[in-house]
Amino acid sequence: MILIFKKARWSPYTVGTGIGLLSWVTFALMNKALGVSTTMVRAAGAVESLVSEAHVESNSYFAKYLGTLAEPNPVFEWQFALVVMLVVGAFCASLLSATRIHEDVPNLWQCRFGPSKWLRFTGAFLAGVVVIFGARLAGGCTSGHGISGGLQLAVSSWIFFLCLFVSGVVTAWLLYGKGGRDHV
Amino acid sequence: MFETFFANPSTILMGGVTGFLFGFLLQKGGVTRYSVIVGQFLLKDFTVLKIMLTAIVVGSVGIYGMRSLGLDIDLHVKTTALLGNALGGLIFGVGMAALGYCPGTAVAAIGEGSRHAIPGVLGMLVGAGLYAEAYPWIKINILSIGNFGKATLPSLTGISAWWFILALLVLAMGSFYLIARLEQKDT
Numbered sequence: 306m307i308l309i310f311k312k313a314r315w316s317p318y319t320v321g322t323g324i325g326l327l328s329w330v331t332f333a334l335m336n337k338a339l340g341v342s343t344t345m346v347r348a349a350g351a352v353e354s355l356v357s358e359a360h361v362e363s364n365s366y367f368a369k370y371l372g373t374l375a376e377p378n379p380v381f382e383w384q385f386a387l388v389v390m391l392v393v394g395a396f397c398a399s400l401l402s403a404t405r406i407h408e409d410v411p412n413l414w415q416c417r418f419g420p421s422k423w424l425r426f427t428g429a430f431l432a433g434v435v436v437i438f439g440a441r442l443a444g445g446c447t448s449g450h451g452i453s454g455g456l457q458l459a460v461s462s463w464i465f466f467l468c469l470f471v472s473g474v475v476t477a478w479l480l481y482g483k484g485g486r487d488h489v
Numbered sequence: 490m491f492e493t494f495f496a497n498p499s500t501i502l503m504g505g506v507t508g509f510l511f512g513f514l515l516q517k518g519g520v521t522r523y524s525v526i527v528g529q530f531l532l533k534d535f536t537v538l539k540i541m542l543t544a545i546v547v548g549s550v551g552i553y554g555m556r557s558l559g560l561d562i563d564l565h566v567k568t569t570a571l572l573g574n575a576l577g578g579l580i581f582g583v584g585m586a587a588l589g590y591c592p593g594t595a596v597a598a599i600g601e602g603s604r605h606a607i608p609g610v611l612g613m614l615v616g617a618g619l620y621a622e623a624y625p626w627i628k629i630n631i632l633s634i635g636n637f638g639k640a641t642l643p644s645l646t647g648i649s650a651w652w653f654i655l656a657l658l659v660l661a662m663g664s665f666y667l668i669a670r671l672e673q674k675d676t
Contacts, residue, residue, distance in 0.1 A: 312517075317536045320518035321543025327510055328544070329551035335503045338565035339511065341593040342613075349617035351494075366624035382496035386504030387511065388596055394512025395521055395600030402517075406602040411523035411589060426608040428587060433595070433612020434619065435584030440592060441620040442627065443577025444567040447591035448511075451541055454567055456548030458653050460640040461569040468578025469585065476586035477530030489528035 313402040328456060337383055338457075340449030342440040344388040346370055351380045413488045417481055439469075512597045521598040523589035523605075530586045533675070535668045542661040549657060553650045564641070571635025573627075588612075 309315075324339075331337045350367040353360065361367045362374055372378035399405045410425045418424055440446040443465045445454060451469075454462025477485070495501065518540050519525045528534030555562045585591050588609045590598055595613070598606040620627075643650040 314519050315514075315517040317518055317539035318543050320514050321540040322547050323514045324511065324540065324544035325547025325551065327507065327514070328548040329555070331507055332552050332562050332565075333555060333560065335507070336563055337504075337507075339507070341591075341596065342617075345592065345613045345617040346621065349614045349621065352614065353618060364621050364624070365628075366621040377493050379493050379496040381494055381501065383500050383504035383507075386501040387508030388593075390505040390508030391512035391515070391593060391596045392600035394509040394514075395516040395597035396512075397509075397600075398513040398516035399521075399601040404601075408523075408603045409605055411603075411605070413524050413527055414589075422605075425605050429589075429605045429609040430612035430615075432584045432588035433609040434616035435612075436581055436588055436590075436592060436595075436609075437584075437613040437616030438620050439577045439579070439581030439584055441577070441617065442631070443574050443581060444570070446581070446593065447541075447585075448593045450567060451591075452544050452548065453565065455541070455545040456552060457564050457566055458549065458553075458642040458650060459566045459569070460637060460642060460645055461567045461574045463642070464569070464571065464574040465578040465581070468575045469582040472579040472582030473530040473586040474532065474582075476583045477527055480587065481527070481531060485527070486531050486533045489524050489531060489533045 310398075310401045311403075313404045324452060325456070328453060335383065338449065338453035339387075340384055340445060340453060341388055341391075342437060342446040342449060343370060344385045345437050346441065347380050347382075347385060413481065413485060416488045417485065511593070512600060515594055515597045516601050520594050521590075521601045521603065523598075523603065526589050526591075526594065527586060530582075535672070539665065539668070542664060546654070546657055546661050549650075549654050553654060557651075564639075566639040566641055568632075569635070569637040569640045570632045571637075573632045573634075576631065 328339055331339055347370055350361050350371045358374065370378065371380060409422045410420055414425055443450060444461060450462040450465040455466060515521055519536055520540060525534055525536050529537035552562060588595065590606055590609060592613060595606045595609045599610065642653050
């Protein structure tokens with residue numbers, strides 16, 4: 306049994322089945338759907354409220370999730386705990402198979418944009434801004450829309466999934482071209 | 490806003506256990522790696538699609554199965570706002586291909602040791618703040634267009650969910666077959 310956990314990679318079908326079964330549990334026992342990106346809103350609101358609570362409270366989007374000063378909703382709730390423990394889960398999984406990495410610049414990126422750590426960090430930061438802006442505009446990310454919404458046959462999620470896939474393919478080809486395939 | 494910073498302990502525990510298992514699975518699946526995510530968009534490595542389609546098929550059978558058996562399972566469907574969903578997806582795809590992660594896999598990638606995922610997640614916090622500032626305008630001008638509420642394919646068409654799940658199964662099997670052939674040709 307322990308051997309399975311020491312294996313570096315599992316079949317994608319096994320992993321997909323695992324995530325599917327996990328969603329049965331969250332729907333049936335927790336009345337929740339897997340998701341990640343709303344937590345970024347709660348976290349951003351919590352950080353901003355350290356500077357100005359009034360500003361956060363007056364924003365209708367933050368208020369939707371965090372409530373008001375009179376009736377606050379918890380910041381650190383179900384999904385926030387999920388997101389924090391994602392780090393620990395992946396850490397333990399990679400520790401068990403001894404496949405932990407210390408990656409500043411991925412190979413593929415390095416082949417195209419050079420070894421500069423700061424260029425990659427800046428690129429990742431800007432891409433992170435774009436990812437969440439898109440996720441919140443659409444109403445969810447690959448977890449909340451892609452998996453949870455997809456399996457509920459939600460119209461919004463299937464539109465999101467198709468659009469993200471098309472634009473991801475176009476972007477990756479613009480960034481890396483055909484030559485990039487040799488470095489994957 | 491901080492009087493009740495934490496939800497009750499059992500809620501946090503359930504979320505935490507879910508996150509641990511989810512993160513464990515993502516790492517074992519290899520999707521915490523930059524090259525796997527970008528490899529999917531370069532149509533070279535189909536791991537992402539295999540995992541997502543399998544999760545969706547297994548998940549849908551379970552959720553709709555339990556509902557058909559009469560269990561009291563709530564759906565958590567996100568609002569259909571055609572322009573917002575489509576535009577958001579297009580923007581998300583650009584960011585995901587450049588970052589090499591989606592929000593969940595970026596956070597998990599930090600656990601595996603991808604340090605460059607850390608500025609990615611910091612960028613996400615900034616992106617969330619920017620979206621909150623833009624929200625009042627977006628709500629009026631974008632989210633109001635093509636709004637069908639919390640629509641699912643069965644609720645919109647009146648066709649049983651099981652026909653869609655069957656179609657999904659056929660689509661997944663067909664995709665897996667084509668991918669396997671493509672992978673054989675590549676090696």
